[in-house]
Amino acid sequence: MKISIDEHSGFCFGVTRAIQAAESELEKGSLYCLGDIVHNGQEVARLELKGLATIDYDDLRTLPAHSRVLLRAHGEPPSTYWIAKQRGIEIIDATCPVVKKLQDRIRACYETHKNDEAIPPQIVIYGKPGHAEVIGLQGQTNNTAIVIESVDQLDRLDFTRAIYLFSQTTKSVEGFQELVSSISRRLEISTSRPVFEYHDTICRSVANRVKELQAFAQANDILIFVGGTKSSNAKVLYNHCKEANENTYFVSSADEIEDFRLKIEDIIKTNPDAKVGICGATSTPLWLMEAVSERLSAS
Numbered sequence: 001m002k003i004s005i006d007e008h009s010g011f012c013f014g015v016t017r018a019i020q021a022a023e024s025e026l027e028k029g030s031l032y033c034l035g036d037i038v039h040n041g042q043e044v045a046r047l048e049l050k051g052l053a054t055i056d057y058d059d060l061r062t063l064p065a066h067s068r069v070l071l072r073a074h075g076e077p078p079s080t081y082w083i084a085k086q087r088g089i090e091i092i093d094a095t096c097p098v099v100k101k102l103q104d105r106i107r108a109c110y111e112t113h114k115n116d117e118a119i120p121p122q123i124v125i126y127g128k129p130g131h132a133e134v135i136g137l138q139g140q141t142n143n144t145a146i147v148i149e150s151v152d153q154l155d156r157l158d159f160t161r162a163i164y165l166f167s168q169t170t171k172s173v174e175g176f177q178e179l180v181s182s183i184s185r186r187l188e189i190s191t192s193r194p195v196f197e198y199h200d201t202i203c204r205s206v207a208n209r210v211k212e213l214q215a216f217a218q219a220n221d222i223l224i225f226v227g228g229t230k231s232s233n234a235k236v237l238y239n240h241c242k243e244a245n246e247n248t249y250f251v252s253s254a255d256e257i258e259d260f261r262l263k264i265e266d267i268i269k270t271n272p273d274a275k276v277g278i279c280g281a282t283s284t285p286l287w288l289m290e291a292v293s294e295r296l297s298a299s
């Protein structure tokens with residue numbers, strides 16, 4: 001069996017930066033992280049063994065003063081900084097600079113337009129409701145932004161009012177373009193012809209990965225996609241890989257290879273030169289893909 005690991009898979013810049021911040025801050029003393037530092041249970045468990053304690057918003061409100069809390073790459077709404085300040089909590093801000101810039105743009109748009117006359121504008125975020133990054137983005141608008149996931153939800157918008165559209169960084173470029181086209185078509189027939197501004201704020205370290213992954217999927221006979229079950233990015237990328245190669249299997253740990261071992265062996269029986277590729281999402285650590293490779297070789 002020829003096994004290779006996709007060189008483009010693994011943590012994006014923002015996640016790498018947050019994990020490096022956690023590791024270096026853990027050397028100085030106890031550290032909390034608000035939410036899972038990355039949507040990968042195996043990596044969270046590795047850092048928890050080093051002392052990182054994952055907390056939620058309720059915990060944040062009860063932490064003693066001077067506790068140190070790391071904010072992950074997804075970013076947080078202003079209310080989190082406010083709570084920390086009230087409680088004397090030290091924030092270690094590992095918000096990805098790309099997300100931070102997007103938060104700043106949305107806040108600037110909100111501040112510019114919030115007092116617009118009788119017909120207030122709508123800030124629209126193309127994203128997943130409830131996703132940590134989206135909560136942080138909505139917070140920049142005092143939670144007035146409308147979050148939509150697809151064109152099916154466009155009826156929630158008022159096409160007589162101005163629309164300012166932004167995107168969660170990890171959404172698909174095609175989905176965003178489809179939204180822009182659909183909104184433009186609806187506005188063309190609107191008699192009031194309101195302003196429509198759209199900002200493609202999708203992070204290219206994710207968007208470019210789709211093409212790279214599909215090429216990798218096609219170059220292999222069998223594909224093992226390694227990702228966390230809580231990661232929406234992992235689900236999206238896995239589906240793209242499955243489209244490119246039907247022999248694609250999703251695992252979240254090296255042990256789960258055993259669930260597919262018989263299927264993989266059947267393919268190899270008919271094609272002894274079969275190539276097996278291992279790849280993952282932006283939240284998948286390299287060490288986990290290496291562990292999957294080792295388990296696969298140990299037959």
Ligand code: SF4
Pocket residue numbers: 012013014015073074096097098099169170203204205206282
């Ligand atoms: S996907 Fe892009 S925006 Fe999101 S954390 Fe990674 S580098 Fe930052």
